[in-house]
Amino acid sequence: MRKHVNRVFMGFALLVLLSVVISRNFSASAPPSESKNKPSLGESVYNSRCVMCHGSDGKGNGLAAAFLHPRPRNFTTGVYKFRSTESGNLPTDDDLTRSIKQGLHGTSMPDWAPFLSDDTVKALIEYLKSFSPRFATEKPKPVKASYPTPIAPATIAAGKKVYEKLECKSCHGSDGAGTDAVATNLQDDWGYEIDATNLTEPWTFRGGLTPTDIYLRIRTGINGAPMPSYAGSANEKEMWNLTYYVLSLGRRPLWSMNADEVKRHFDKLDQDAKANPVARGKYLVKTMGCIDCHSPYTKEGYLMEELLMAGGLKWSIGPYGYLYSPNLTSDKETGIGNWKDEEIKRGITRGIRKDGSRSIPFPMPWTSYANLKEDDLNAIIAYLKTIPPIYNKIPEQESLNMFAYLWGKFKMLILKQDFASISYPGNAGTLKGANQ
Ligand code: HEC
Ligand code: HEC
Ligand code: HEC
Incomplete structure (x- = not known):
C-alpha cells in the first residue's frame, strides 16, 4: 500500500x-x-x-x-x-x-x-x-402509544387518505420513495443537508419498524430534522391508520427478491438515474472519494468544509515532485467552469490534463475510473457543474531538481522504498483576495 x-x-x-x-x-x-x-x-x-x-x-x-x-x-x-x-x-x-x-x-x-x-x-x-x-x-413527557385501530385493508386505505391530507408526499413523494417530492434540499437544525427517508425501504428506519415506532415518529416528529410532529394536525385514529399505510409501502429488500424482481429493481434505478442525472452525479461524487481528495484539510486533519471540492490538497510523490488536487467547483477562472465536457471526461478516465499533458496513475485514480459508464460520467459532470464557484487558484505540479529526482528514483528502484507522502496542512491554493 x-x-x-x-x-x-x-x-x-x-x-x-x-x-x-x-x-x-x-x-x-x-x-x-x-x-x-x-x-x-x-x-x-x-x-x-x-x-x-x-x-x-x-x-x-x-x-x-x-x-x-x-x-x-x-x-x-x-x-x-x-x-x-x-x-x-x-x-x-x-x-x-x-x-x-x-x-x-x-x-x-x-x-x-x-x-x-x-x-x-x-x-x-x-x-x-x-x-x-x-x-x-427538564423532565421529558412520555407519550402513551396504544393500538386503537386493528390493521385491515380498510385501515390502510384510510391511511392513504391521511397521507394525502397531511401532504407527506411533499417530502416523501406520492410513492413514498421520493420520486415526485417537491421539498428537496432539506436541511437539519445544524445546517447540514438531510434527505427524507425512503419509506419503501423500512429496514432503514432508524426509530424502529413496529407500528408503535412509526406511530411515535408521526406523533412526535424527528427533533432536529424537518420531519414535523403531526400531533396537532391529525387525531389518534388518523395517525394509526397512517402508520399502517406507511408500513404497507415497504418493498422487499434486494436480498429476498427473485431474479426477475432484482432486474426490475435495477431497471428502475437506471431510469431514475437517467431522469435525474444531477442526483445520480451527486451520489457518485459523494461515494467515489472525489470530495476526500479534491478538498483541503486543516493541520489537525479536518476536512475544510467551506472549501469542499475547491482542490488544494498537496502530495509529495518521490521523484515526481509535488502534486495538488485541482479545483472542481464551477469557478470559471480557477475551477472547471470553462472546461469542455470532453476535457473533464478525459481527466477522470484517461489521466489527460486540460493542457493535454499526462497524469501519473495516482493520486488521481483515473485507472479505476477508466471504465465508468458514459451515463455515469455525464451524470458526474452534470453535478460538478452545479457546485457553486469557489475561486481557489491551484499551483501547477512542481518537479524536483535533477539531484532530488535521481535520489528519489534511487530510493524507489534500488532501495525499494515507498514514495514519500505529505498531506498538505491547510489549503495549497490561493483564495480570492489572498495577497499572493
Ligand atoms: C418537510 C418534510 C417532511 C414531511 C412533510 C414529512 N416528512 Fe417524514 N421525514 C422527513 C425527513 C427529512 C426524514 C428523515 C429525518 C432524518 O434523517 O433525521 C423523515 C423521516 C420519516 C420516517 C422515518 C423515521 C425513522 O425511523 O427513520 C418516517 C416513517 C416518516 N418520515 C413518515 C412521514 C409521514 C407519514 C409524513 C406525513 C404525515 C411525513 N413523514 C412528512 C421529512 C418530512
Ligand atoms: C462511525 C460514527 C459513529 C460512532 C463511532 C458513534 N456514532 Fe452515534 N451517531 C452517529 C451518527 C451519524 C448519528 C446520527 C444519525 C441520524 O441522525 O440519524 C449518531 C447518533 C447518535 C445518538 C442520537 C440518537 C438520537 O435519537 O438522536 C446517540 C445517543 C449516539 N449516536 C450515541 C453514540 C455513542 C454512545 C457512541 C459510542 C459508544 C456512538 N454514538 C458512536 C455516528 C456514530
Ligand atoms: C486519491 C485522490 C483523488 C481522488 C479519489 C480523485 N481525485 Fe481527481 N485528481 C486528484 C489529483 C491529485 C489530481 C491531479 C492529477 C495531476 O495533475 O496529475 C486529480 C485530477 C483530476 C481531474 C483532472 C484535472 C486536470 O488537470 O485535467 C479531474 C477532472 C478529476 N480529478 C476529477 C475527479 C473526480 C470526478 C473524482 C471522483 C470520481 C476524482 N477526481 C477523484 C486526486 C484525486
Missing part, C-alpha cells in the same frame, strides 16, 4: 478506524491511573468508541464527521431524534439505550450491543447527558 494514498483517503480511514475500534479488545475498566483526574467509565469509553464521530466536546464534529451523512449527533443541544417523548422533549434513558444498543440503521451509527455491557451503556448515557445542561432542568 502506498502511504500517500492512504494518508488522504479519509473515507477508507474511517472504515479502518471503525474496524480497529470494534476489533480492539476493550476492557470495561479504565486503565489504572495514579492521577486524581481519572476519567469516569462513561468518559473513557466515549473517548475510545464515540469520539471519532461525535467529537471530544460532544459537538458531533469528530474527525470522521465531515464524511458522514447524516452527521453524527451534536450532544450539546440536547436535541435527540428518536424518542418516545413529546415533540421537542428530551429522550428517556430507555430511548438512548435503544439507539446506542441497536444503532441507527442506514447511518454510520453502529449497533453497540455486542461490544458494551449494560453498565457501560448506562455510564455512557450519563456522560452524554453531561454535554447538555437541559438534562439537569
Whole structure:
C-alpha cells in the first residue's frame, strides 16, 4: 500500500478506524491511573468508541464527521431524534439505550450491543447527558402509544387518505420513495443537508419498524430534522391508520427478491438515474472519494468544509515532485467552469490534463475510473457543474531538481522504498483576495 494514498483517503480511514475500534479488545475498566483526574467509565469509553464521530466536546464534529451523512449527533443541544417523548422533549434513558444498543440503521451509527455491557451503556448515557445542561432542568413527557385501530385493508386505505391530507408526499413523494417530492434540499437544525427517508425501504428506519415506532415518529416528529410532529394536525385514529399505510409501502429488500424482481429493481434505478442525472452525479461524487481528495484539510486533519471540492490538497510523490488536487467547483477562472465536457471526461478516465499533458496513475485514480459508464460520467459532470464557484487558484505540479529526482528514483528502484507522502496542512491554493 502506498502511504500517500492512504494518508488522504479519509473515507477508507474511517472504515479502518471503525474496524480497529470494534476489533480492539476493550476492557470495561479504565486503565489504572495514579492521577486524581481519572476519567469516569462513561468518559473513557466515549473517548475510545464515540469520539471519532461525535467529537471530544460532544459537538458531533469528530474527525470522521465531515464524511458522514447524516452527521453524527451534536450532544450539546440536547436535541435527540428518536424518542418516545413529546415533540421537542428530551429522550428517556430507555430511548438512548435503544439507539446506542441497536444503532441507527442506514447511518454510520453502529449497533453497540455486542461490544458494551449494560453498565457501560448506562455510564455512557450519563456522560452524554453531561454535554447538555437541559438534562439537569427538564423532565421529558412520555407519550402513551396504544393500538386503537386493528390493521385491515380498510385501515390502510384510510391511511392513504391521511397521507394525502397531511401532504407527506411533499417530502416523501406520492410513492413514498421520493420520486415526485417537491421539498428537496432539506436541511437539519445544524445546517447540514438531510434527505427524507425512503419509506419503501423500512429496514432503514432508524426509530424502529413496529407500528408503535412509526406511530411515535408521526406523533412526535424527528427533533432536529424537518420531519414535523403531526400531533396537532391529525387525531389518534388518523395517525394509526397512517402508520399502517406507511408500513404497507415497504418493498422487499434486494436480498429476498427473485431474479426477475432484482432486474426490475435495477431497471428502475437506471431510469431514475437517467431522469435525474444531477442526483445520480451527486451520489457518485459523494461515494467515489472525489470530495476526500479534491478538498483541503486543516493541520489537525479536518476536512475544510467551506472549501469542499475547491482542490488544494498537496502530495509529495518521490521523484515526481509535488502534486495538488485541482479545483472542481464551477469557478470559471480557477475551477472547471470553462472546461469542455470532453476535457473533464478525459481527466477522470484517461489521466489527460486540460493542457493535454499526462497524469501519473495516482493520486488521481483515473485507472479505476477508466471504465465508468458514459451515463455515469455525464451524470458526474452534470453535478460538478452545479457546485457553486469557489475561486481557489491551484499551483501547477512542481518537479524536483535533477539531484532530488535521481535520489528519489534511487530510493524507489534500488532501495525499494515507498514514495514519500505529505498531506498538505491547510489549503495549497490561493483564495480570492489572498495577497499572493
Ligand atoms: C462511525 C460514527 C459513529 C460512532 C463511532 C458513534 N456514532 Fe452515534 N451517531 C452517529 C451518527 C451519524 C448519528 C446520527 C444519525 C441520524 O441522525 O440519524 C449518531 C447518533 C447518535 C445518538 C442520537 C440518537 C438520537 O435519537 O438522536 C446517540 C445517543 C449516539 N449516536 C450515541 C453514540 C455513542 C454512545 C457512541 C459510542 C459508544 C456512538 N454514538 C458512536 C455516528 C456514530
Ligand atoms: C418537510 C418534510 C417532511 C414531511 C412533510 C414529512 N416528512 Fe417524514 N421525514 C422527513 C425527513 C427529512 C426524514 C428523515 C429525518 C432524518 O434523517 O433525521 C423523515 C423521516 C420519516 C420516517 C422515518 C423515521 C425513522 O425511523 O427513520 C418516517 C416513517 C416518516 N418520515 C413518515 C412521514 C409521514 C407519514 C409524513 C406525513 C404525515 C411525513 N413523514 C412528512 C421529512 C418530512
Ligand atoms: C486519491 C485522490 C483523488 C481522488 C479519489 C480523485 N481525485 Fe481527481 N485528481 C486528484 C489529483 C491529485 C489530481 C491531479 C492529477 C495531476 O495533475 O496529475 C486529480 C485530477 C483530476 C481531474 C483532472 C484535472 C486536470 O488537470 O485535467 C479531474 C477532472 C478529476 N480529478 C476529477 C475527479 C473526480 C470526478 C473524482 C471522483 C470520481 C476524482 N477526481 C477523484 C486526486 C484525486
